[in-house]
Amino acid sequence: MAQKPSIPKGTRDFSPAEMTNRNYIFDTVKGVFRLFGFQSIETPAMENLSTLMGKYGEEGDKLLFKILNSGDFAAAPSDQELLERNSIHLTNKISEKGLRYDLTVPFARFVVQYRNDISFPFKRYQIQPVWRADRPQKGRYREFYQCDVDIVGSDSLLNEMELVQIVDQVFAKLKINTVVKINNRKILAGIAEVIGEKDRIVDITVAIDKLDKIGLEKVNEELLEKGIPQTAVEKLQPILNLSGSVSEKLAQLEKVIGHSETGEKGIFEMRTLFAYLDNLELTTEVELDLTLARGLNYYTGAIFEVKAKDAVMGSICGGGRYDDLTGNFGMPGVSGVGISFGADRIYDVLTQLNLFPAATADSTKLMFVNFGPAEEAFCLPVLAAVRKAGINAEIFPDKSKMSKQMTWANHKKIPFVAIVGENEMAQGKINLKNMLSGEQQLVNPQELIKILSV
Template sequence: MQKPILPKGTRDFNSEELYKRNYIINIIKDNFLKFGFNPIETPSFERSETLLGKYGQEGERLIFKILKSGDFLKETNIDEKKELKYYDLSPKIIDKALRYDLTVPFARYVVQNQNNITIPFKRYQIQNVWRADRPQKGRFREFLQCDADVIGSKSLMQEIDFISLFDSVFFDLNLSGCQIKVNTRKLLIAICDIFDCQDKFTALTNQLDKLDKLDEEVVKDNLIKADFKPNVVNSIFNVIELSKNFTDNLDLLKSYFQSSEIGTEGIYDIEYIFKYFLKNNLIKSELIFDIGLARGIDYYTGVIFEVTPPPNIKMGSLAGGGRYDDLTKIFGLKNMSGIGISFGLDRLFLIIEELNLFPEIPINSVKVLILNFGNSFSYDLIEIANLLRTSNVNTEFYPDAISLKKQLNYANKNMIPYVLFYGEEEKKNLYYNLKDMNSGNQQKLSKDQLLKVLVEN
């Protein structure tokens, strides 16, 4: 007999885990609503051309592609099959893919619904995504993303608002010590302009994106292997170091980028954002400017974000995002700048669990179990259950007339706080016998008294 096993990178969730996940989701959702976002949903899979070519070389290889149903090579002879290359074969057998993120499907949604939405358009989306990544702690192949985006505005006020949204969520989750890292792709483009290596921009962002996973010296070596000159690599890491003390080194950074128009724009954007938060001191998280932040996805064009856990917690980013100016253009809609962020639910779950920050969450929603004293009371049990449920009391009855000890053990194991005895004596004398499983106290109650106790406690 085959032993059942889950695919790598996927998980089952028990009731306790789902209650805890919903605790996080509800906090994120409440903040999305508080900041003016409304929900949408998109399909789990998209046409392959919608997704392919949007995430860069690293992201492209992680997309789960879906085989067409049917044998599309049936009409091809054996010799032709041997000669087929991947790029010839792929369109014949693949035309759909599981979504890699929620942003590209959102851009597709905006273009398809442009006549039915109001610009600027704000939406949130909480759905699963899939990536063919190597599973490890905090990294899965199927995971839930919690996204919020605004499309149709270039205002830097949106960047400030998203930083405030990050901070509000982490405050409500009691996660102190998180760092909100900020950069702009404009400065990374400027670095390539300054050193005349524009053709190596993707190589630069791909390597910088690995700084949270690899030692700095390894990343430097990788850049040199990608044909960056050693003096250029040293200069890049010098300016990364300067950026970490933004307020003290602002003049030096302005001087460094003054020969690049896009670099000057980038410094202005960062200064505008930091000035607001330094002036108002409104956030509790640590705000850090880090030119080494790259966010390896191709569609980012402006300010980018990443939220990392407190330094004593070894885990990847908890949230991230950024501005994208050209994403809808690939679907035929120009001049529609957008910005969005995403929270990684699974990593948030792991860190909140590790820090013991979950409130006391019941593993069972049932408040009362009605005990079963035999078939002659079966209709009574159902009627009592319906009476209690009508008053919004979560109620379960035991379906089989097994020993009382086993029924009480069931209530204890499932942490059900009350059990209700309703047998021959209770039915004859028109009362209900309610037992508090925590204190052991039992009460003989009328119908109104029973409802009062269970509704109020």
């Protein structure tokens, strides 16, 4: 096969048709964000590695795309360092920038950097691509768009409530049935504390996160494998078996971890949030899921994850509260909470469920057939008038065979074609063809605009 050009693994091109659908998602999301008082910002694709490293856990650091330093990067490391072949040390010498892994950490950096210009609480949204050096598979890309909304500088649980409302409204508009799973890192920390394995919180949460996927027995196996003592695993069992309503679950949980200060605080936060949510009219299902963990290191309070009920797909939306992210950049004591919509997974879900709207309001409505210079001269003023009336219109740029021009209009799904030749010009009229019905009618320019305006 002849060599074909290609793009890197896990990246994609977007055709005009795909962009129409992607813009439908972005426009929907933006509309809801603005409705709740969020403002847009953008940050660069690349950040200093010092900004990104250490914020996402060990796994996250591995998945960062690093950018090779410009110039003679091979001169920087010493012979000794080159011989060591230690990738981590070497990376520090030859790369100081990386592509952003998410939008939350760059946002925290932004907040600290412009703290004097920002009036808190600061509510921003940001829709940009992020990059992860993951192995691509279904619903997983190396370049994908996140749509983030965050509030920073307020620890009110009203923010958590509004984020759930935003999720609810976005997916209601997109007509995706969803379930919002909510948990709290403080509860997870409380659990780890109570079973006497405070330092193993990551291993414990990662294991119990798999409860509905691999079942209780396998979770216990994994916990033991990771070196959690039998006694601790036993203490965990009542928590893994919790059932009932949200308040029932929380009451049972309180008996077990209530004497942990952190755990109690987590329970209080969840009670408050669910009390708020009870008073809202939500379309989406909301549940307290004590097995929800989420890998990102920086979460400290509520955590969210949203799944589409009718589609096979990982979470399409996720987020949570982070109390000290800005502290990493030298601005302690500022709490933030936010959520991120995965535009590409939402796209895949909408495709799976065939939920994209058929109407394409942004495409061409009228095309003028081109018969040559004389006809052009007649059509161009009419075309200008049509555009002035706000109607998307164009003229075929070349004088080619009519069937070619018609085929082109057809492929572009243009609903009306204006055919103007000698006969029409003699009458000062336009032959307007409806491409759906095939009907044609002779009209003057004013009538043309009137017909197309409806």
